[in-house]
Amino acid sequence: MADFPICEAMKTPTLGKGKDRAEDDAQRRLGGPIHQERHVKIICVGAGASGLLFAYKLQRHFQNFTLTVYEKNSEENKYPGCACDVPSHNYTWSFEPKLDWSAVYSGSGEIFEYFNTFSTKYRLHKYVKTMHQVTGAVWDNEHSGYQVTAKDLSTGNEIHDSCDILINASGILNNWRWPAIPGLFDYKGKLLHTANWDDSFDLTGKHVGLIGNGSSGIQVLPAVLPKVSHITTFIREPTWVSPVQGLEQHVFTPQERQEFAHKPSTLTAYRKSVETGLNGQFGLFLKNSSVNDNTHDYMVEQMKLKLNDERLISKLIPEWSVGCRRLTPGVNYLESLTKPNVTVVYGEIDKVTERGCLCSDGKEYPIDVLICATGFDTTFKPRFPLIAPNGKNLQDEWAKEPRSYMGIAAAEFPNYLIFLGPNCPIGNGPVLSAIELQADYMCKLIDHWQTHNIKKFSPKKEAVDDFIAYKDDFMKRTVWNDPCRSWYKGGQIDAPITALWPGSTLHYIEALSDVRMEDFDVEYASNRFSYLGNGFSQTELDTTADWAYYIREHDDGEWLSRGRRRRDLTKSGTVDRREAVSFSGVDATQAKL
Known part of the structure; x- marks a missing residue:
């Protein structure tokens, strides 16, 4: 066996001249072992x-790979107060904890430091080209x-790759995007x-519109x-704002x-307890579930307590279900609305004038600075032409x-995979856990x-159609289907829910x-069997x-049934039995698979 010609079998394939590359690779496989990694x-x-x-x-x-990561930005969001709305110790990769978060909800500086440290530790910067914006991608059949x-x-x-x-x-x-308000650029x-913040501008003593x-x-x-003389905040719609019970803001002590x-x-136990709590919240998003009812009552109580103002209470507490829009911890937000140097203007902004905002109440509100905290383009369309x-x-x-297809691919667009795609x-649920799963799936x-000697792969159209039909039917039973305006529905009140998975993170x-x-x-x-190679x-x-x-x-082999693999992976039987969410009258722990 020492004379076996390994070198030729294991050489990296090169692009054939005048031939389809995939066919060239397929021919090359016949001279190598099974599953040769091209x-x-x-x-x-x-x-x-x-x-x-x-x-x-x-x-x-x-x-045997080459990777180039194109990144259009040079740095992350940095507006004042920018912070994670997920508990910090669980805004990390499952395998890479950060030991020194300052608080339960940490600021953008610490978040940037975590991911930058991660990149430095594993020498990932070598793959990245910052200040490079992808402007187009066209399928090359040859x-x-x-x-x-x-x-x-x-x-x-312009770079061609x-x-x-x-x-x-x-x-x-x-x-990010500017709000579609007439006269905005006449101001x-x-x-x-907030997503394109100017650090050089000093807000001290200014009358700010938000x-x-x-x-x-x-x-x-x-x-x-604390810096400004006055804030006039323009609110179009109510929203649920309150810390989730048990996960309020807390600055970690030195001890x-x-x-x-x-x-x-100690840290692992803490992270597991928080993650368990986050995973246990899915019932919140199901209509008529006990956890949704209990959370609703808790949030109403908390918002009334913090606002302590009948006018604000009547305007800012929604009638639609808790969770219809994304929940935000809102550290000190509600309390700030009651301060003497804060004016809350509820309703539509009809237009922006040279001096400020003209609102649906007929009044013009002059301001020195106008901050647009109006979010992002959440249409899921790629930001560059992608041609199939x-x-x-x-x-x-x-x-x-x-x-x-399940938030990760698109029918008819081969060899194209998406992180945090539609649905x-x-x-x-804990979004970084979902990102890890998607990375594994892509790998x-x-x-x-x-x-294998694959030329191209993409999800079948009928598979996507079936998934969308299942998703749409499931969403009818969730609070996301309530009549609230949400980026979950592309900024609409009554539209298909395109941003969320029809189930929990653990389900995903x-x-x-x-x-x-x-x-x-x-x-x-x-x-298709060329991958079998030369018989070795x-x-x-x-x-x-x-x-x-x-x-x-x-027999210490891998479990061959999904159920046995799942029970082994999740350490079934090691945790005390907990109360399960009841959905449509079915106890999730008792339902027969």
């Missing part, structure tokens, strides 16, 4: 949390991949947006209030931080309603592409634990491997 070239759009995790996963699990163009924002130069697989990790809350004062009471507005108001740093078991083999542009296909658990697909984790290749259209280059196994190429690894003293 080289894969990947472009990832976005170096935020998702993009960095993808780079980490690819680096950890793969060898080479079975994408031709990608990007703009170097520092020089203005190509890849076998294209990953979109640009995120849903990244492409003569200082105009700011548009919006979503997550950004809720964070900004108490942060800038707590020391224990977290030096007693890993049939000439369709995904921007057009998803203009009215984004229709994804994944963005607002109904499984990439592995399948790399070890189980749903995507295995790749259902039967849901994919797969096109092979040449014979990969094991025989490894002279340090145990060539009789399957001979054992007892």
